[in-house]
Amino acid sequence: RVKGSTVEERLKGDTTRPLLQGDSVSEKIQNLLEYRDPIYEFGAHMVLDVDEKSVDEIVEDISRNFKLLCERNNEKNNRD
Incomplete structure (x- = not known):
């Protein structure tokens, strides 16, 4: 698991992520994490x-x- 703020910091300046382009990057990251985390955890052998x-x-x-x-x-x- 990772916090949205950590993702944002790690990807700062990365222009290769189309879903994170434009304004409200923090909000976009949070929305993606909220959507994806349960899916990832469901299929995970470890978290x-x-x-x-x-x-x-x-x-x-x-x-x-x-x-x-x-x-x-x-x-x-x-x-x-």
């Missing part, structure tokens, strides 16, 4: 908060959580 984290920290979180997910799946498969 991580990424605000105020570096790329390295996010990668570490993904790696750690992926390992836990694999361990749980292995335990479940061994029980079945």
Whole structure:
């Protein structure tokens, strides 16, 4: 998960995002997050908060959580 303000800061100056062009960028980002977040979370195997984290920290979180997910799946498969 990410806050709208974080998205806006990360994409500042990016002109390759057609949905975020023009005025009211903050509002557009918020609307997109409100629409997309439930869809993304529904299909997610894991959900991580990424605000105020570096790329390295996010990668570490993904790696750690992926390992836990694999361990749980292995335990479940061994029980079945």
